[in-house]
Amino acid sequence: MRVFGSFKCGTLNLEKIEIKSLKREELRNPRCERCGRSMESAGRGQGYRCKHCNTKREAKEVVAIDRAIEEGLYEVPPVARRHISKPLIRMRATTKGGGESVIIHPSR
Numbered sequence: 001m002r003v004f005g006s007f008k009c010g011t012l013n014l015e016k017i018e019i020k021s022l023k024r025e026e027l028r029n030p031r032c033e034r035c036g037r038s039m040e041s042a043g044r045g046q047g048y049r050c051k052h053c054n055t056k057r058e059a060k061e062v063v064a065i066d067r068a069i070e071e072g073l074y075e076v077p078p079v080a081r082r083h084i085s086k087p088l089i090r091m092r093a094t095t096k097g098g099g100e101s102v103i104i105h106p107s108r
Helices: none
Strands: 002-008 011-019 025-028 061-064 072-075
Antiparallel strands (some): 002 011, 025 061
């Protein structure tokens, strides 16, 4: 993540934010197949167990994360923008030095 803006008198004023990467999935403690409750760790290297019905599993489960935001460049609405900030609508989807393109999400 990269942010653009200023810091003045103890206040952080963001003008733009670039989200470079998002986590698409996370590891969670598994759910018990019998009772549906979350399992607890049985100790280091011993897997997981349900303390209510003693069901056992070996590893955590991978769960996909639904995101309402995408990677790219975002800006504040025009009413909140300072006069020296160039609007993203006037910028083009340029390529950086490494050849990767930036997706622009203008506010208007």
